[in-house]
Amino acid sequence: MAGDEDDDRYRAPALDKGLDILELLAGVDGGLTQAEIAKKLDRSPNEFYRMLDRLVRRGYVTRPDGDRYSLTLKLFGLAQLHAPVRRLVSYATPLMRELAETSQQANQLVVFDRGSAVVIAQQEAPDYWGISIRVGSHISLFDTGSGHVLLAFRSPEERQMMISEHLRSTDKPPQSPEFFARLDQIRERGYEMMASMQTAGVFNLSTPVLGSDGKAIAALSIPYITLVNAPQAPDITRTTELLLAATEKLSQLAGSTVKQAK
Known part of the structure; x- marks a missing residue:
């Protein structure tokens, strides 16, 4: 009593x-x-x-x-700021380091947080040249490979909620039917490959880190540049394969049993 x-x-x-x-x-x-x-x-x-x-x-x-x-996904975004994100980064760090060495490219890990795609970890390229994005940077859902992947590997209802939150935090217009068709293509293919809309000469390679429910909990991305002074560096096709292999390992550590595209 x-x-x-x-x-x-x-x-x-x-x-x-x-x-x-x-x-x-x-x-x-x-x-x-x-x-x-x-x-x-x-x-x-x-x-x-x-x-x-x-x-x-x-x-x-x-x-x-x-x-x-x-x-909305606000509670999901708040949860990303605590232990699950730290655990994900701890799992990802050695894989990201290995990926940078084998691909000779920089890479970054991105999650959705309150309307934005947010960089939570990044790995520099091992040599002189590479494109890096600072940890904590907020990037667009609409015109980045990471943003596309985070949207593509979510249900249509979750996509709409993410986009609604993004529109409230930016002045970008709603997206066209062609944009949603592209997301479906990315989901079927298993990754995004697109010319950067921010930096000339860079291609965004992005793949999903999948949770146990098969949905993207993060995106692992490489801003790919052609290294003319490193003729033995992997080409863009091989780099995509290395990226897919790294995210499959990370997804398994996150509890996913979903096989990713090759």
Whole structure:
């Protein structure tokens, strides 16, 4: 009894209500209306109006269809900042170092975080020349290989949520049907290869690090440059093969059993 009394003494009803909503929405597809949320939680709809408004304004919940509430990926992004990311980087570091040596190219590891693709680890090229992106850099989902891969290896609903969050943090316009068709092609092929839209002469090679559910938890990318002073360096085809092999190893360490394209 004493334990129950202590639990009641330290209750925070508003916090409990917000957590109830988040936990409920996390377990449904397609979202719920305010009335449906109230019914499932056995409460009056009026009890949830202010809480839902605050969750929407803080970016945890969205209303893509006007009257239905769905979770955004903000909680996922927050989770990326803690132990799972540190563990992923610790797994990735030796593989990224080996990849830099065998490919003679720099590489970086990128995750989705609150509307942006964020570099969480990078490995310099072993020799004089290479393209590096600083850890902590925020890069676009729309015009980078890493961004394309992070979107391609997610469900259509998750893609839309990621894009919605990205649009709120940038002034970029919504994407065309051709863009989504490209994402489907990347998923089928297993990787992205595209000319850099930021630096002339660079090709973005990007592959997904897959979790146990077969979805991308990160992208491992090489900004490939042709090394004219290193004739024995792997060409772009061989470099892509090395990149795919590295991400397959990293995906296995992350718990994936999905075979990646070769």
